Amino acid sequence: MRGVVFDGKRVEVAYDLQVRDPGPGEVLVAIQAAGLCHSDLSVVDGTIPFPVPVVLGHEGAGVVEAVGVGVTHVVPGDHVALSTLANCGTCAECDRGRPTMCRQAIGRPGQPFTRSGRPVFQFASNSAFAELTVVKAVQAVRVPKDIPLPLAALIGCGVLTGVGAVLNRAKVDRGDSVVVIGAGGIGLNVIQGARIAGALRIVAVDANPAKEAVARQFGATDFLTSVEAVRELLPAGADHAFECVGRVELIRAAVDLLDRHGQAILLGVPPAGAEASFVVSSMYLDKSILGCRYGSSRPQRDIALYAELYRGGRLLLDELVTQTYPVEEFDRAAADAEAGKVARAVLTF
Numbered sequence: 001m002r003g004v005v006f007d008g009k010r011v012e013v014a015y016d017l018q019v020r021d022p023g024p025g026e027v028l029v030a031i032q033a034a035g036l037c038h039s040d041l042s043v044v045d046g047t048i049p050f051p052v053p054v055v056l057g058h059e060g061a062g063v064v065e066a067v068g069v070g071v072t073h074v075v076p077g078d079h080v081a082l083s084t085l086a087n088c089g090t091c092a093e094c095d096r097g098r099p100t101m102c103r104q105a106i107g108r109p110g111q112p113f114t115r116s117g118r119p120v121f122q123f124a125s126n127s128a129f130a131e132l133t134v135v136k137a138v139q140a141v142r143v144p145k146d147i148p149l150p151l152a153a154l155i156g157c158g159v160l161t162g163v164g165a166v167l168n169r170a171k172v173d174r175g176d177s178v179v180v181i182g183a184g185g186i187g188l189n190v191i192q193g194a195r196i197a198g199a200l201r202i203v204a205v206d207a208n209p210a211k212e213a214v215a216r217q218f219g220a221t222d223f224l225t226s227v228e229a230v231r232e233l234l235p236a237g238a239d240h241a242f243e244c245v246g247r248v249e250l251i252r253a254a255v256d257l258l259d260r261h262g263q264a265i266l267l268g269v270p271p272a273g274a275e276a277s278f279v280v281s282s283m284y285l286d287k288s289i290l291g292c293r294y295g296s297s298r299p300q301r302d303i304a305l306y307a308e309l310y311r312g313g314r315l316l317l318d319e320l321v322t323q324t325y326p327v328e329e330f331d332r333a334a335a336d337a338e339a340g341k342v343a344r345a346v347l348t349f
């Protein structure tokens with residue numbers, strides 16, 4: 001079968017990939033579409049270290065092909081969006097509703113794929129850039145069949161991370177002021193999350209002026225190409241500043257833009273080991289810096305919620321898919337994403 005494989009040096013569309021059968025508690029999914037998130041590109045450029053060879057992709061949706069022993073919540077033929085959380089479901093963190101913190105699911109990449117008999121790693125417990133992938137039952141979330149799969153795919157990372165950061169982590173309230181630094185696939189979902197939460201002022205900042213139209217479409221009330229000008233719009237600062245690029249100087253800017261009691265939410269992923277600084281005395285006014293993994297999501301609940309918000313016209317998904325690319329054209333999709341030509345590039349199988 002086909003899949004996008006990174007071997008540590010280059011990315012290649014492989015045709016000789018194989019995946020094992022689903023074991024007990026696992027689901028085999030025929031991927032129909034998968035969004036290209038910056039985290040996939042960050043594996044290739046070394047920003048996110050990951051063992052190789054690896055099948056990339058972690059924002060996918062498809063059709064259940066087969067289920068392993070003990071799986072009853074989905075059956076072959078069901079449409080599913082996939083989460084990246086292979087959480088165990090039985091530990092204290094899972095039990096208290098924090099599957100993103102499950103220790104069983106962090107830093108233990110599996111190798112369900114083979115190529116010429118050699119094992120290949122699975123990225124983010126997911127590897128959605130493959131015709132077939134095997135995930136844990138908790139990761140396969142059924143979605144209504146009237147939602148096109150290229151749209152459902154984007155829920156699996158961009159929406160869960162961006163909207164989830166607003167609703168679950170920052171808990172943005174009606175009337176709050178929000179600054180969103182970076183209006184890519186993650187930032188646009190922070191923007192629409194803030195709109196859904198009832199934020200009054202949503203200031204989008206993106207170095208690429210071409211992002212203005214889509215940022216406003218998703219709910220931005222203002223658009224700037226640099227963080228420097230935010231103070232002119234929000235003289236007292238912001239209640240929430242989301243960093244959605246992954247650069248330490250923008251993390252610093254997010255902290256510096258906070259009003260009293262404000263919080264900076266860190267979503268962007270700079271290179272491993274990167275350090276950021278802040279003026280300590282600025283923080284005593286009840287300010288907070290919040291890390292956020294995967295929107296602090298609870299995928300079975302949240303994916304179902306976002307699917308309904310989409311059907312009700314409140315969550316935009318169609319507008320995120322600027323263009324689809326057959327998986328063979330991964331290089332073109334990656335180039336367009338890097339150049340900022342798309343909100344999300346979506347690969348199809």
Ligand SMILES: NC(=O)c1ccc[n+]([C@@H]2O[C@H](COP(=O)([O-])OP(=O)(O)OC[C@H]3O[C@@H](n4cnc5c(N)ncnc54)[C@H](O)[C@@H]3O)[C@@H](O)[C@H]2O)c1
Pocket residue numbers: 036037038039042157161181182183184185186187205206207208211225244245246247250266267268269270292293294295337340343
């Ligand atoms: N915390 C998490 O769980 C999580 C989940 C998914 C992605 N991420 C991370 O979020 C980040 C964004 O991912 P994405 O898929 O939205 O990327 P993207 O490439 O789609 O978007 C990045 C945006 O940042 C803008 N940008 C770049 N430099 C800028 C600057 N100096 N000032 C203002 N804007 C700038 C670009 O123009 C682009 O619009 C990445 O670091 C990714 O790894 C984190």
Ligand SMILES: [Zn+2]
Pocket residue numbers: 037038039040058059157158
């Ligand atoms: Zn992602």
Ligand SMILES: [Zn+2]
Pocket residue numbers: 087088089090091092093094095102103104
């Ligand atoms: Zn657990």
